[in-house]
Amino acid sequence: MRATMASEAQGGDLLRASGLRDFWRLCKPNVMQLVIFTSAVALYLAPGHVHAVLDLTALICIALGAAASAAINNSFDADIDVRMARTRLRPTASGRIDAAEALAVGVTLSIISVMLMGLALNWLAAALLALTIAFYVFVYTIWLKRRTPQNIVIGGAAGALPPVVAWAAVTGDVTLLPVLMFAIIFLWTPPHFWALALYRTGDYDRVGVPMLPVVAGRRSTLRHILAYTLVMVVVTLLPAAFGLAGLTYGAAALGLGAVFLAYALRLWWHDRDMLAMRTFRYSIFYLFLLFGAFALDRAVQDLAFG
């Protein structure tokens, strides 16, 4: 099924008819994976207990919110996505789903996710989820993306909020640990995207999106990646330093962070597209493992101290 759909998508006259797979792609499943995983970890770490059904509901709301944001983003960016190699096959870019339809899907999912979060969990979590979607759509997509190289720095807040939403869903408040989780993802986002932008500079230049390598050049971007990575690694150590996470997490943060820094240093030193691509790939792996370490750390503590 998958293979036939993919090969059909390359056939000219079939290009303009959307299938289920297009709607799946509209929701940027790769981004959703990270959002769902970091949120699931926050749900697990948050003190207190809600029924498993409500845990699952919170996660579904966050996933729907992420899908909604992605659909609306795709709707607004169709005009530039079609001219970038990386994104030209997105369903909205190739015309299989039109912009208005994507917007309708996004708005509908946004409303469902926020209302369900409010009714099933609590309204603080619902408000934070609404803020996350609104930030991604209005602040990042509409306002900053095409105007300033700070686009992904500030826009990164949207990707960093989901664990805070998850935490608030369980506890009804926001404490230091979810704020640190937010800070970690917030600081992780710029080096992650700048590494991508380094080997996709031509794409962004062509469509006039002012990513840092386009505006400030490669050397400056490499310095920024290094600086942000350094600050990020320091912040990843804070949960252990403050006693909010244990030794398992601390050791993992130190080791994974050292590797990230090594990637950033090597990229800064050699400045090759291949290294930028590897750094980008490692950054994704890194965030999964770091949040995995948060969960593992808690599991170890639960086993050790009951």
Next chain:
Amino acid sequence: MTEDELRRRQRGKNVALALGLLGLVVLFYLVTLVKMGGGH
């Protein structure tokens, strides 16, 4: 694009939407049970 192919894709999307809505109905039902039972 053949007529059959178009219909098949349309049906695929309709079935997915139906399953999605059904899923929401089940979720709302379960959430209601849990909330009315005191949440534990």
